[in-house]
Amino acid sequence: MSQRLASAFARGRPALVCFLTAGDGDTASNLDALVAGGADVIELGMPFTDPMADGPAIQAANIRSLAAGTTNRDVLLIANEFRERHPDVPLVLMGYANPMIRRGPEWFASEASACGVDGVICVDIPPEEDDALGPALRDAGIDLIRLATPTTDARRLPTVLEGSSGFVYYVSVAGITGLQQANTASIESAVARLKAATDLPIAVGFGVRTPEQAGAIARVADGVVVGSALVELVEHHGVHAPEHIRALTASLAEAVHAQNKEIAG
């Protein structure tokens, strides 16, 4: 596992994972604002024309980014420059299969590795199609972070965990990003089920918008993922987004970091 990711989840407190779409607004300044606000892990979205797992906020960010002319090389450049500014903050690329495999999975894995990327989340490559990307990432020393969902039952869980590393992203609702949020009780039982099956840290996301929600999840999980609420700040505030991103991140981080980690492994 990436040393940076391992450290982020081994600080004796839950980690705050923050998502932004690359190429949407002044990405470098927005990412710096996440770090300044206290984000522990940065999730950088690769824009795609057909983001079918995403709700309206992140769909719109994808379209804005592509309309601004963002290419895969731009995304990698953003990652590379982030790594130079922040040598110790773990960086995860999130996106869809087609842009990741278009030039071959080996190309993507080696470029991402050279840019200091620690992990990759690919929404539409389930473990059954791991060959399409997984071996290339593992050879390049990049964690493949898989998703578990409310529909992932106990029988299927080992399949999902096989080949997973970095952390497990628990998608707390069967749905798309940014809309509804699961109740704390169902998240608690799901995280307990995952923890019984793996030693990897468990980060929970989908529908988390406020410090209160983030704090409640941090009581039971190793990490909390926030995406759409941050992406909306980019949409609404444009060049002034960094100050708003920093403020929201700081309040989320305070709520998340206040929870002790007695439940977490």
Place this chain on the structure above:
Amino acid sequence: MNSPNSFRNQPDERGHFGGYGGRYVAETLMPLILELEAAYRAAQADPSFQAEFDDLMANYVGRPSPLYFAPRLTEALGGAQIWFKRDELNHTGAHKINNCIGQILLAIRMGKKKIIAETGAGQHGVATATVCARFGLPCTIFMGATDVSRQQPNVFRMKLLGAEVIPVTSGAATLKDAMNEALRHWVANVEDTFYIIGTAAGPHPYPEMVRDFQSVIGKEARAQMLERTGRLPDLLVAAIGGGSNAIGLFHPFLDDAEVKMLGVEAAGHGLDKQHAASLAGGFPGVLHGNKTYLLQDEDGQIAEAHSISAGLDYPGIGPEHAWLKETGRVEYTAIDDNEALDAFQILCRTEGIIPALEPSHAIAAVARRAKEMDRDAIILANLCGRGDKDIFTVAEALGVEM
């Protein structure tokens, strides 16, 4: 039993047709996709499922559809004999109903309470709304807002049949975006909702399942041709958007080595301009749950397709066609909007049949090939839909005010 070298024994157990197909979906959908595959295997092994399908095909859809020799078109083109499989005579006016009957029977077996589908031109939407009305299940159809405005008659048909039509405004607001939105809805309603995919694409087992339900076309055609002429055709021709009517015609003939096959993609404004020919102008990639040929740029961003036929206006193609192209078993070509419009008019005037713009592409390819073939050669084309829905589009293209 198929021999190991059969072209009919794909996909493998993981849903791959050679290097194509597969199951590229979000984890939320994976358990449901696996459940669907198990339910489909059980249905295949259950004679009562096939019996109910056959009964509805005969008495509700109106099968077998006729096999028709087209004498005046044959004479006009001056070459091979031209025959049509008349799937435009099915209830609802296209081949789409064959698959919808099969999938709704499966949905009922699985205890699903709601049906969703996406549609481009509206033919699959109408067919889905039809079977939902027939079986009393609520139906939601996702349709690009652009298509909603240019396909008003089909939108009204769907509503008459009791379906809710949801205009999709994301992206270019066409078929690809409607499919994204259907997948988003499905992921949020996996427990009680069945997604009826209209073409031989999507995650495994859809391409196999749709092919199997549509293979009724080729099975009938093969038997009818043997009965009427005592031999098999020399060339099969069918239009391809996602490719369900084509694979339905081709599949039962794939191991008949003497039968050549031609799939016809939409060249739109031209292969050097905007088109919908994924095999001719695309590259392998992953979209909508399967690996296949896609119109895309060097970064893997999906391009907007264009065809005068809304039913062919899709930037991908069913994965079995991608494999059949690579193996060389099926040849693929492309016909542009103008050639399709010419063929549309030729069939109207020579045979008294108004075809849909989709099979008009196939007819244009037939016209090219017939001339180069002997007079005793036989071409069999799939007339997969009737043209009532397209008369407004054709009128506009011909500069006629309606």
